[in-house]
Amino acid sequence: MSATVLGNGDSGPGDRPPIPEEIAELTDPSNRIDPYPLLNKLRDRSPYSPFDGLVVVGRHAQTSEVLRDPTMSAARDKATISPTARGPRTRNFLHLDPPEHTRYRRLVSGAFARRKMESLAPQIRENATELLRSGAASGTIDVIEDLAYPLPLRMICELLGVPYEDRDRIKDWSAILAESLDPQFGASAGRMTRETARARAAFVGYFRDLVELRRAEPREDLISHLLQAEVDGEQLDDSDILATCVLLLNAGHETTANLIGNAILALLRHPEQYERLRADPTLAAATVEEVLRYDAPVQMTARVARQPGTIGDTELRPGDTILLLIGAANRDPDVYPDPARFDIDRVHGTPHLAFSAGAHFCLGAPLARLEATIALELFGTLMREPRLRPDGVAYKPNLNLRGLARLPVDVDGVGSR
Numbered sequence: 258m259s260a261t262v263l264g265n266g267d268s269g270p271g272d273r274p275p276i277p278e279e280i281a282e283l284t285d286p287s288n289r290i291d292p293y294p295l296l297n298k299l300r301d302r303s304p305y306s307p308f309d310g311l312v313v314v315g316r317h318a319q320t321s322e323v324l325r326d327p328t329m330s331a332a333r334d335k336a337t338i339s340p341t342a343r344g345p346r347t348r349n350f351l352h353l354d355p356p357e358h359t360r361y362r363r364l365v366s367g368a369f370a371r372r373k374m375e376s377l378a379p380q381i382r383e384n385a386t387e388l389l390r391s392g393a394a395s396g397t398i399d400v401i402e403d404l405a406y407p408l409p410l411r412m413i414c415e416l417l418g419v420p421y422e423d424r425d426r427i428k429d430w431s432a433i434l435a436e437s438l439d440p441q442f443g444a445s446a447g448r449m450t451r452e453t454a455r456a457r458a459a460f461v462g463y464f465r466d467l468v469e470l471r472r473a474e475p476r477e478d479l480i481s482h483l484l485q486a487e488v489d490g491e492q493l494d495d496s497d498i499l500a501t502c503v504l505l506l507n508a509g510h511e512t513t514a515n516l517i518g519n520a521i522l523a524l525l526r527h528p529e530q531y532e533r534l535r536a537d538p539t540l541a542a543a544t545v546e547e548v549l550r551y552d553a554p555v556q557m558t559a560r561v562a563r564q565p566g567t568i569g570d571t572e573l574r575p576g577d578t579i580l581l582l583i584g585a586a587n588r589d590p591d592v593y594p595d596p597a598r599f600d601i602d603r604v605h606g607t608p609h610l611a612f613s614a615g616a617h618f619c620l621g622a623p624l625a626r627l628e629a630t631i632a633l634e635l636f637g638t639l640m641r642e643p644r645l646r647p648d649g650v651a652y653k654p655n656l657n658l659r660g661l662a663r664l665p666v667d668v669d670g671v672g673s674r
């Protein structure tokens with residue numbers, strides 16, 4: 258979810274640092290189908306600095322260490338390589354550091370606590386059942402359009418108090434913001450700037466109207482809660498509320514949609530594992546953990562060094578951006594034996610980093626885990642003889658928020674629970 262801009266979109270092409278081949282390759286759309294050979298190479302070479310201002314880290318231990326290190330900042334405006342290539346950002350708490358970060362996070366953390374999320378299980382189950390039944394009615398279900406995308410979107414809309422009827426607009430803006438989280442190098446730097454700024458402004462404008470409605474007539478939803486919340490005895494100003502709304506809505510559905518899609522693709526490509534899950538739906542939660550490791554829905558994040566230091570033998574200067582390759586760390590052979598093997602029975606000794614670590618550990622992890630677990634359980638129970646249509650499978654253009662655009666599956670009807 259974090260934003261990473263590499264290369265300098267504000268300067269002329271001549272000012273941009275030369276982009277080493279392996280880094281430029283990362284952004285090549287032809288690597289979306291299987292980015293792991295390249296990520297493995299980058300991890301094995303890391304830590305290293307491909308050019309001034311950037312340090313790449315992909316080993317599990319070092320990635321985890323940087324994420325937990327209080328001297329590393331999540332505020333991208335502290336970076337020497339321009340974080341502004343995509344235009345003005347909203348000030349959401351993903352990019353704040355403690356103590357400010359802690360205060361803002363605390364305002365919403367209760368609303369996403371595990372116990373609270375568990376109480377949503379019946380509703381998630383009901384929604385997922387309905388989506389699967391109607392999606393499969395024609396004999397072919399597009400797992401993304403019919404299940405993986407609408408399920409988390411419905412739930413986060415409901416929690417925030419956003420009308421689900423507005424989903425088409427939300428979907429368009431979110432897709433642009435999701436793509437804008439990709440690193441932007443050399444020629445591609447700044448490509449998304451105007452489009453991103455427009456989508457962000459439209460999103461904020463949308464929430465501004467909704468906030469006014471809730472101010473006039475509060476409800477039992479998160480927007481109304483934020484309007485009443487106080488930080489250090491003061492109410493939040495509107496721009497903080499709007500930034501938090503955009504963060505929660507986006508983070509709350511794009512990533513989980515990718516998790517559900519990546520999971521069903523991995524299962525259908527490993528029929529023996531799918532069969533194990535189908536025979537024993539209690540394996541769904543373990544399957545979700547293995548998918549988070551094996552094909553992380555958020556592939557990378559970044560931190561900015563505040564102090565001089567080192568990572569391994571690589572020197573850090575204040576303002577250096579540290580690109581953290583979560584997808585590579587999750588396949589580090591020093592931590593996971595035979596890391597490229599998808600194995601739902603894998604015993605996870607060391608936690609994967611799919612939800613990050615440290616102060617910014619994903620706030621929505623309990624919700625994402627619950628939605629994906631229920632989706633997998635029900636897919637296994639309800640879909641009769643699912644068969645992947647390999648020629649229809651397509652990835653979204655995103656590198657960072659890794660997920661499918663289409664996942665068509667033929668089925669012989671719908672079973673009963």
Ligand code: HEM
Nearest residue numbers: 259350351508509512513516558612613617619620621625
């Ligand atoms: C599979 C689904 C998800 C994945 C893989 C994921 C991943 C992440 C990651 C990697 C971060 C931290 C980035 C960093 O350290 O720089 C993060 C933060 C965050 N996530 Fe998620 N996320 C998911 C679902 C959700 C959901 C459902 C919500 C619902 C609200 C959510 C809300 C947030 C928020 C608010 C933060 C910022 C936390 C902070 O800065 O303190 N995420 N997520």
